[in-house]
Amino acid sequence: MTIILYANRNTGICVLSYLIAKGYLVKLITDDDADIITVANYYGVEVITFEEMGDYDLFICCHGRKIIADKYLSDKMINIHPCLFKYKGHNPVERYIKNKDTVGSVESLYLTAEVDAGEVICREEFETPVIETYAEFYNIALPYYFKLIHETLLKLKINNIEGWMSEDELEFLYDTAKKMKDVVEIGSYKGKSTVALLGSGAKVIAIDTWEGNDDLKVTNRDYYEFLKNTGGSDNLTTIVGDSVERSKDIDDVDMVFLDGDHSYEGVKRDIEAWLPKTKKLICGHDYDLPEVKQAVDEAFKIDELIGSIWIKRI
Numbered sequence: 001m002t003i004i005l006y007a008n009r010n011t012g013i014c015v016l017s018y019l020i021a022k023g024y025l026v027k028l029i030t031d032d033d034a035d036i037i038t039v040a041n042y043y044g045v046e047v048i049t050f051e052e053m054g055d056y057d058l059f060i061c062c063h064g065r066k067i068i069a070d071k072y073l074s075d076k077m078i079n080i081h082p083c084l085f086k087y088k089g090h091n092p093v094e095r096y097i098k099n100k101d102t103v104g105s106v107e108s109l110y111l112t113a114e115v116d117a118g119e120v121i122c123r124e125e126f127e128t129p130v131i132e133t134y135a136e137f138y139n140i141a142l143p144y145y146f147k148l149i150h151e152t153l154l155k156l157k158i159n160n161i162e163g164w165m166s167e168d169e170l171e172f173l174y175d176t177a178k179k180m181k182d183v184v185e186i187g188s189y190k191g192k193s194t195v196a197l198l199g200s201g202a203k204v205i206a207i208d209t210w211e212g213n214d215d216l217k218v219t220n221r222d223y224y225e226f227l228k229n230t231g232g233s234d235n236l237t238t239i240v241g242d243s244v245e246r247s248k249d250i251d252d253v254d255m256v257f258l259d260g261d262h263s264y265e266g267v268k269r270d271i272e273a274w275l276p277k278t279k280k281l282i283c284g285h286d287y288d289l290p291e292v293k294q295a296v297d298e299a300f301k302i303d304e305l306i307g308s309i310w311i312k313r314i
């Protein structure tokens with residue numbers, strides 16, 4: 001998963017640091033900004049030119065100063081722009097200050113040949129006092145850049161998290177959760193499936209012991225990875241504990257996704273605990289494992305199979 005970041009100055013340094021902290025492989029393009037190059041060197045980030053981009057998964061332009069030539073444009077490019085709704089084009093913050101505005105925003109949008117005309121992907125809005133300097137504006141705005149990028153990557157389904165889910169399975173979780181108000185996930189590990197569910201916008205309750213079991217060793221490190229990968233999601237509630245024990249504290253939910261204990265007994269007790277609480281759809285991973293299949297088949301006839309996800313509509 002390679003992200004090319006076209007960025008400069010302090011905002012660029014913050015966004016670069018954010019992407020590195022999140023574990024992405026980043027290559028940097030900059031307009032000869034010495035400070036961001038120094039920081040890139042600390043991280044071992046390759047500094048490249050547009051000619052050297054090669055293959056990438058996402059291109060993020062964050063305050064790049066040059067108009068990107070048509071020959072480099074692709075549908076994997078997004079732009080980050082402060083106060084886009086009011087101030088398209090150059091120096092939006094200068095105009096924000098001049099007009100004594102007090103409601104700022106930062107938007108992500110698809111980068112197109114026509115500057116600032118691409119479809120908006122995400123928007124974060126914030127209040128400010130009347131601002132006098134750029135520094136004042138960015139002191140308030142910067143945390144919203146992080147939130148914006150987090151939400152944007154979720155929406156674009158950029159998922160570089162280690163796990164066992166296939167693209168089709170992640171797509172199924174995302175699309176199905178989109179139609180639900182709330183979803184319980186049993187077994188989150190480092191958050192690969194959780195992030196797909198979160199991207200849908202549904203309220204997600206992720207339950208995991210983060211202790212693993214006989215067939216999977218899970219440590220505090222994995223829990224830390226989960227927190228890092230999902231951090232910043234307003235629609236997430238994380239519960240550390242046994243799935244069946246914790247089911248007692250939770251009311252009915254639209255959708256349940258089971259991917260916790262994969263033993264016959266484990267799947268059986270999860271279905272017994274969660275089926276009565278499911279309003280619309282219950283599903284689970286690894287139907288190709290004989291012990292999972294047996295426990296599921298004994299409970300009901302499944303409606304559909306996507307990859308190794310079994311699906312039962314209520």
Ligand SMILES: C[S@@+](CC[C@H](N)C(=O)[O-])C[C@H]1O[C@@H](n2cnc3c(N)ncnc32)[C@H](O)[C@@H]1O
Nearest residue numbers: 163187189192193208209211212242243260261
């Ligand atoms: C296969 S992993 C989940 C993978 C995850 N869905 C993904 O997309 O990467 C199984 C997880 O279930 C958790 N688990 C096992 N038994 C559990 C139980 N009884 N209650 C809650 N979580 C459990 C483990 O700690 C582990 O993190």
